[in-house]
Amino acid sequence: MSSHLEDTSLRFAMGHFATGVTIATTLEDGHDHAMTANSITSVSLEPPLVLVSVRNDSGWLDAVDSSGVWGISLLPESGRPAASWLSTGGRPLYGQLSQIPHHRGELGVALVDDSLATLECRTYAAHEAGDHTLVVGEVVASRADARRDDPLIYYRSRYTSTR
Template identity: 40%
Template sequence: MPGPAVNTGREFRNAMGRFATGVTIVSTAVDGEVHGMTANGFMSVSLDPRLVLISVREEARIRALLERSGTYGVSVLSRGHRLVSDHFAGRRGEQPPADFVDLAGVPVVADAITRVAARIVAIHPAGDHLLYVGQVMDFADEQQGEPLIFHGGRYRELGADSDAPVIWHELAHAWF
């Protein structure tokens, strides 16, 4: 039997890009200045206590700022935020950066569809990234809109809603 295939880092990145994700802005403030980066490495970890997690590349500029501030905001972008996403991903165009508002002392994108403010409670090294677990201090979820989706290296939009019912009870038993 042949050994495992040896794939390049780019091939692995492309394979992982087959998993559709939302697009967020991770933000923090240091010395009164707002800093942010586009990220899709975000997830809810726990409901009680309320914990969220972000994944940040070790060499990212925001890393030291997160650790200095001890807090971060996560703003879930809508499909109308493509230029904002591009700006904080380093592809600066003519579009000015997003407007930020304060949520529990943490900057978040004013018109994001969901906004979370978290206090860093743990940092875990994970390869070339660091995982920042944050305890949710506050969140806001009153905005409407379709999320900005990233898949296969491109922005995408959700398709039509399916009429098929989701049977959560069966799904939960399949996962555990």
């Protein structure tokens, strides 16, 4: 038996793990960089840390390495078009958020207006792990809309909802 698991086998198995969908943003040299991310997790409450898993060849990773600050917007069902757009390969480098209503947080990063919650982070550590880097951020600001309970879910390679 081979010691290497086939990529498609792992992808299929992990596709059965439902996750929330987020938009990760950073600001570098006056330009917003954004991507869809579903591999985020809370790491610690003291200090307040979260992590996002990012492909090593991602332009977002390069930009956040330079800026040291980033934001996470947890998306509701209505965020599906934004999530689809920001997971599309080959999209323009600049103007990625031009069609997505957003505002600036305390750190200057873009945060999606229509979000369940937002986090603003300063990079705390980065750990290369295979073809991804785990970017750990110290949360310096967070907000949540207690009235919302309509998360966008990613399950079996497609967007869905809890309804």
